[in-house]
Amino acid sequence: MNMILPTASISATPNGTTRPQVRIVIVGHVDHGKSTLVGRLLHETGSLPDGKLEMLKAVSARRGMPFEWSFLLDALQTERDQGITIDTTQIRFRTRSRDVVLIDAPGHAEFLRNMITGASQADGAVLIIDALEGVRSQTRRHGYLLHLLGVKQVAVVVNKMDRVDFSADRFKEISDEISAHLIGLGVTPTAVVPISARDGDGVAEHTPRIGWYKGPTVVEALDALEPAPQLAELPLRLPVQAIYKFDDRRIVAGRIESGSLKAGDEIVIMPTGKIAKIKTVESWPVTPVHGPQGAGRSVGITLDRELFLERGDVIGHSGQSPRDTRRIRARIFWLHDKPLTTGEQILIRLGTRESRATVVAIEKAIDPGALSNEENTAIARNHVGEIDISLAQPVATDPYTDNPRTGRLVIEVNGRIAGGGLVLSVDAGRPAVPIDIVPVESALRPDERSARYHHNGAVIWLTGLPGSGKSTLARALERRLFGNGGSPILLDGDTFRAGLNSDLGFSPQDRAENIRRLAEVATHLARNGHIAIVAAVSPSTADRAAARRIADSAFREVYVATPAEVCETRDPKGHYAKARSGGLPSFTGITNDYQPPTGNELTIDTSNRSVSDATDAIERMLATTGILFDELTDLAANI
Amino acid sequence: MDHLDELEAQSIYILREAFARLKKLALLWSLGKDSNVMIWLARKAFFGRVPFPALHVDTGKKFPEMYAFRDRFGKEWDLDLRVEPCPPIDSVDPTLPPAARSAARKTEGLKLALTKYGFDGLIAGIRRDEEATRAKERVFSPRGLEGEWDVRDQPPEFWDHFNASPPQGAHLRIHPILHWTEADIWAYTKREGIPIIPLYLAKDGKRYRSLGDQDITNPVASTASSIDEILDELENTKIPERAGRALDHETEDAFERLRVAGYL
Numbered sequence: 001m002n003m004i005l006p007t008a009s010i011s012a013t014p015n016g017t018t019r020p021q022v023r024i025v026i027v028g029h030v031d032h033g034k035s036t037l038v039g040r041l042l043h044e045t046g047s048l049p050d051g052k053l054e055m056l057k058a059v060s061a062r063r064g065m066p067f068e069w070s071f072l073l074d075a076l077q078t079e080r081d082q083g084i085t086i087d088t089t090q091i092r093f094r095t096r097s098r099d100v101v102l103i104d105a106p107g108h109a110e111f112l113r114n115m116i117t118g119a120s121q122a123d124g125a126v127l128i129i130d131a132l133e134g135v136r137s138q139t140r141r142h143g144y145l146l147h148l149l150g151v152k153q154v155a156v157v158v159n160k161m162d163r164v165d166f167s168a169d170r171f172k173e174i175s176d177e178i179s180a181h182l183i184g185l186g187v188t189p190t191a192v193v194p195i196s197a198r199d200g201d202g203v204a205e206h207t208p209r210i211g212w213y214k215g216p217t218v219v220e221a222l223d224a225l226e227p228a229p230q231l232a233e234l235p236l237r238l239p240v241q242a243i244y245k246f247d248d249r250r251i252v253a254g255r256i257e258s259g260s261l262k263a264g265d266e267i268v269i270m271p272t273g274k275i276a277k278i279k280t281v282e283s284w285p286v287t288p289v290h291g292p293q294g295a296g297r298s299v300g301i302t303l304d305r306e307l308f309l310e311r312g313d314v315i316g317h318s319g320q321s322p323r324d325t326r327r328i329r330a331r332i333f334w335l336h337d338k339p340l341t342t343g344e345q346i347l348i349r350l351g352t353r354e355s356r357a358t359v360v361a362i363e364k365a366i367d368p369g370a371l372s373n374e375e376n377t378a379i380a381r382n383h384v385g386e387i388d389i390s391l392a393q394p395v396a397t398d399p400y401t402d403n404p405r406t407g408r409l410v411i412e413v414n415g416r417i418a419g420g421g422l423v424l425s426v427d428a429g430r431p432a433v434p435i436d437i438v439p440v441e442s443a444l445r446p447d448e449r450s451a452r453y454h455h456n457g458a459v460i461w462l463t464g465l466p467g468s469g470k471s472t473l474a475r476a477l478e479r480r481l482f483g484n485g486g487s488p489i490l491l492d493g494d495t496f497r498a499g500l501n502s503d504l505g506f507s508p509q510d511r512a513e514n515i516r517r518l519a520e521v522a523t524h525l526a527r528n529g530h531i532a533i534v535a536a537v538s539p540s541t542a543d544r545a546a547a548r549r550i551a552d553s554a555f556r557e558v559y560v561a562t563p564a565e566v567c568e569t570r571d572p573k574g575h576y577a578k579a580r581s582g583g584l585p586s587f588t589g590i591t592n593d594y595q596p597p598t599g600n601e602l603t604i605d606t607s608n609r610s611v612s613d614a615t616d617a618i619e620r621m622l623a624t625t626g627i628l629f630d631e632l633t634d635l636a637a638n639i
Numbered sequence: 640m641d642h643l644d645e646l647e648a649q650s651i652y653i654l655r656e657a658f659a660r661l662k663k664l665a666l667l668w669s670l671g672k673d674s675n676v677m678i679w680l681a682r683k684a685f686f687g688r689v690p691f692p693a694l695h696v697d698t699g700k701k702f703p704e705m706y707a708f709r710d711r712f713g714k715e716w717d718l719d720l721r722v723e724p725c726p727p728i729d730s731v732d733p734t735l736p737p738a739a740r741s742a743a744r745k746t747e748g749l750k751l752a753l754t755k756y757g758f759d760g761l762i763a764g765i766r767r768d769e770e771a772t773r774a775k776e777r778v779f780s781p782r783g784l785e786g787e788w789d790v791r792d793q794p795p796e797f798w799d800h801f802n803a804s805p806p807q808g809a810h811l812r813i814h815p816i817l818h819w820t821e822a823d824i825w826a827y828t829k830r831e832g833i834p835i836i837p838l839y840l841a842k843d844g845k846r847y848r849s850l851g852d853q854d855i856t857n858p859v860a861s862t863a864s865s866i867d868e869i870l871d872e873l874e875n876t877k878i879p880e881r882a883g884r885a886l887d888h889e890t891e892d893a894f895e896r897l898r899v900a901g902y903l
Contacts, residue, residue: 021642048877089774090767092820113795117777120797149797241655246688253684255652284687296640298651300686311659335795349800352659408798415804416794 020227025103025119027146028128029138033159037128037197038091038104039069041218044204047093048072069198090118095223112141112382113335116420119146124153124190124225126218127178131170131194132163135177137369141382143178144368147185148333148384148421150404154182155191155221161210162196168212191221231295234258235320236267237398237406239351240313244300251282251300252309254352257405259317260294261301269307270314270396271324275441276303308523308552312353314396314406322396322406325426328389329363332379332421336413339378340387347412348391350423356392363388379419386424399423442528449529450629453487457526458627459519459551460618463538464560465594466575466587467567469606469614470535473560476615477533486531486628491522493536494573506586512543519547526554531627539588541595556625557600558618566607601625643827646819650677651684652799653778653815654762658684660803661760661811664691665721667749667903670705671850672835673764676824677816678716679833681762693718694761696748698725698741700852704836712834723752732900738855739897746901750786759805762813763903768820769849769880772895779803780812786901788812812903821848821880822873829866840864848880 026034039056042048052072060067072091089104105118119125125146129139146154156178164170175192182189194210195202195218201209204219216224236259244251261267265278280288282300293299314322328348334340340359348357362376365385379385400407400422410420450456460477462470474490481488493514497504501517504510515538522532538544548555568576579587588594602621604614622628640648657664666681666689668674681689695709713720725748731740753761767774777793779801794802805811816824828835838847838858845858859878863869894902 052879089771091774092768114793117793117796241652242659244685246686246690249686251686253655255648282686284683287686294640296645296648298648298655298684352656410798410800412802415806416802417796417800420795420797420800 020097021099021101022124022222022225022227023101023103023122024124024126024222024225025105025122025146025151026126026128027105027115027119027142029130029133029136029142032128032130032133032136032139033197034104034128035072036069037126037157037159037195037203037218038102039072040197040200040203041102042072042091042093043069044200045093045095045219095219097223098227100222112145115142116145116149116333116335119151120149120420122149122151123228124155124222125151126155126157126222127182127189128157128159129174129178130163131158131160131167131174134174135181139178140181141367141369143182143187144185144384145333147182147187148331150400150408150422152187153225154187154189155193155218155225156182156189157218157221158192158194159197161194161201162199166194166196166201166209171213190224191216193218193221231258231405232260234295234403236261236265236315236317237322237351237403238299238301238315239353239406240269240309240311240315241352242311243309249282249302250306251302252315253298253300254315255298256293256295257351258295258403260292261299261315261317262292263288263290266318267303267315268318268321269309270316270321271394272309272313273321273324274307274309275318276305276307278302279304306552308550310549312351312355312395314351314353316396322398322403323426324394324396326391326394327360327427328391328395328397328409329386329424329426330389330409330421331384331386331424332411332419333384334379334381334419336418337381338413339380340385340411340419341378346389348389348395348409349412350395350397350409351406353395355395357389358392359387360390361388362386384421397423397426399425444529446527446529449487453485453529454629455481455486455531455622456554456627457529458531458554458556458622459522459526459547460531460533460622461522461538461544461547461551461555461557462533462535462560463544463557463597463600464562465564465567466537467570467572468560468562469570469611470537470560472611473558473604473606473614473618474533474535476611477618480615480619481531487529488531488533489525491518491525491532491534491536493518493534493538496521496536508540511540512546515540515543515547516550519550522547523551523554526551531622537588537594539594541597544597556602556621556627557597558621559597559600559603560606561596561603562606643823643830646816646823646827647680647683649818650680650815653801653813654681654684656799656801656803657760657762657779657811657813657815658690660801661805661813663756663758664760664762664813665694665752665756665758666691666762667764668693668695668709668718668720669764669850670695670701670709670836671764672824672828672839673766673816673819675712675833675835676819676827677762677764678718679831680815682716689716689718691719691762692721692756694752694758695720695722696725696745696752697722698744698748698852700741700854702836702838702850702853704838705850708834708836721752721756723748723755726751735896739894741852741855742902743897743900745903746786746897749901753786753810758810760811760813762815764816765814765903766819766821766824767817770894772898773817776812776814776817777802778814778817780814781805782810782812782901784809786810788899788901790899822870825866825869825873829870835866839869841868848878 056071059071091102103118105115158174171194194213201207202217237257238254241254263278263280268275279302283289316322342362344359346357348355363386365379367383398406407423410417464470478488478490501514504514522534525532578584725744731743765773777796841861841864846861847858863872
């Protein structure tokens with residue numbers, strides 16, 4: 001059989017996909033006629049597929065009902081049975097000048113989360129109001145949420161004008177009320193259009209029944225809404241999605257949220273403030289790509305140096321990077337059944353960063369339907385508020401007014417999005433944190449140091465039970481390397497606990513932080529050409545993995561695998577004896593919570609070999625893994 | 640960036656999110672135009688390599704051209720291809736109309752594959768414009784323990800923040816091309832030079848717009864014998880894409896019932 005392999009071409013498609021596309025959400029109170037308007041719009045613009053109208057007529061007849069436009073979108077049985085829209089849906093049609101993606105969003109208060117799901121993707125909105133019922137609480141709530149979601153273009157449609165005898169006075173009354181409400185929120189309506197969706201007045205055509213109205217029809221109002229604004233003019237923001245090492249390249253992948261980048265640019269990786277240059281912009285099937293890549297592109301870049309960076313970091317240009325903060329003030333909407341309260345532990349997602357956080361204060365809590373202020377200790381379901389959040393780790397972000405893409409967050413509860421909102425400000429009420437940290441690089445190049453020391457920088461991580469011989473080995477190795485002209489530095493866990501880490505205890509979190517700090521210091525030394533020898537029990541596999549990620553390719557793990565009974569007989573610091581008598585409750589060794597490594601570079605049991613023999617073994621490992629240079633190891637072999 | 644660039648960038652973003660946040664992913668490859676575009680996008684997202692298995696849930700009733708396509712491009716694209724069979728028709732809900740019942744075998748085959756491999760994420764190439772219940776889908780769509788879709792209680796999903804924590808034993812459907820249209824798929828297939836199965840091109844005044852099982856898929860009247868002609872045809876047609884899929888038209892809710900039970 002033959003396959004068809006067309007020739008690639010980048011010419012414009014013949015079917016109009018190059019036309020501008022706008023996404024428009026239709027919101028409003030339940031039963032004010034959203035789905036009917038959508039059905040009518042599709043019909044009037046000739047966008048219904050063949051047979052659809054007949055099918056809808058048949059469905060209506062079978063149910064013994066008058067013809068119902070909303071059956072077009074309310075595709076679910078439950079929706080048709082109950083006559084309500086449950087979930088948001090999307091459908092397309094065309095006006096004279098553009099492709100429109102219509103997002104139909106449910107009006108029912110119970111399904112506000114689905115309305116927000118639909119509206120968050122929109123460039124503009126149509127807010128629909130029943131002429132008889134007028135502005136209702138859900139109308140106001142939707143207006144408020146559109147504003148909070150950042151939807152700035154809102155066309156208002158006053159529907160069911162037939163029910164008020166096409167009264168111009170009634171129209172003006174509603175028009176004035178909703179315009180005042182929206183303008184109060186900072187949103188100016190682009191049009192207010194009187195219509196009867198069921199009969200078609202004012203949808204695509206002006207009819208005599210609303211002859212007094214001189215403004216645009218709904219179709220004309222949609223035609224006037226603009227596609228999403230360009231984000232290319234803002235400073236570069238590239239939230240890191242992942243780092244891929246599928247081959248010899250180490251590719252940092254993510255989507256450019258704003259600004260643009262190209263090979264050769266100097267970048268800052270926040271929140272750590274590390275700097276690097278973009279070496280290449282990688283792609284497939286052709287790589288690398290040249291020329292700037294702008295906002296909206298999903299890209300992959302390689303850097304000119306090996307840095308530790310991870311998912312959640314945000315890349316910006318030097319001098320224009322996002323801020324790092326552990327404190328954020330945000331305006332949020334809350335969708336969860338259980339109210340959000342002060343002191344609550346939540347999970348925040350900002351770009352691709354995930355962080356645990358605490359609600360420090362609730363500064364405002366209002367029902368956007370009633371526009372009433374409430375007590376400030378909780379935000380109820382479907383209400384909005386302003387909160388102060390303290391984050392467990394630093395994150396990189398911008399205030400929403402500076403960057404709409406990186407200045408918004410969602411809140412997760414039990415693995416499910418429960419709310420979301422905009423970053424109003426960062427670092428509120430906290431001592432000033434340096435902004436735009438640009439680490440100062442060493443005056444010396446790595447090769448200058450390695451020429452002097454005859455070795456590359458490294459982190460040698462000795463892990464094992466207390467008494468296994470880590471410190472003894474570390475000291476012997478330090479002496480040996482120094483004697484050979486190298487630059488070893490001992491970082492003993494206990495020594496650090498007496499100083500830098502004296503604020504830390506022995507809870508799992510504190511142990512993890514202890515290891516993190518040791519790894520950071522050791523990695524700094526390694527980057528500056530020294531061999532940092534770390535001797536630390538470091539019982540947790542996860543903590544050691546974190547240390548390896550920090551030190552990256554400089555990391556060498558040595559498991560000092562001396563059996564526990566031997567360690568206890570040695571007991572150089574008297575810890576085992578004390579633990580046996582109950583004096584050291586979280587002592588590793590007695591309670592057997594040590595997790596032995598698996599992917600380590602070397603394993604040494606000191607119960608059956610001498611210190612000098614064990615030191616030789618470490619030296620050999622350093623030579624074979626590219627830390628020690630040949631001449632130095634030759635020397636060592638002759639000692 | 641033009642329209643196709645935007646669609647591509649968004650799909651790549653979704654694929655990378657799925658890969659970053661789920662442990663055991665697979666991509667459903669039905670061999671049709673949509674899932675071929677999806678594989679192409681995955682190769683773009685991961686720089687030439689699809690880092691998770693491609694799962695073909697095989698009813699055994701596909702067209703010979705489809706099997707030939709699978710065997711050739713499974714190799715050429717270096718896919719970790721897993722072909723999983725479907726159980727016989729008598730194991731499927733007998734109250735479903737005939738074509739839907741036949742299609743439901745695929746749901747059962749999918750469940751068996753999920754149990755076999757323990758996937759927590761299945762990437763599927765459905766589009767909103769194909770069908771009305773699909774238009775209501777989330778990008779990351781949670782499925783129950785039996786693969787079922789709870790349309791009454793879909794989690795909120797906004798600003799490209801996705802819910803990626805399936806309950807123990809359940810899985811997520813990930814829909815990277817939900818926002819594409821049929822015309823987008825063809826325009827992109829042409830631009831990128833993605834190979835296609837010839838059944839999509841007109842022969843003797845007929846062509847397939849949508850490829851399913853042989854017994855429940857019919858060709859539509861068409862003279863479009865190239866992608867450009869297909870695009871012209873789509874510009875003017877008012878015939879829905881799935882008109883040739885028998886299962887969509889048996890009863891008002893046949894397709895919804897299938898989807899709620901776990902069908903794509």
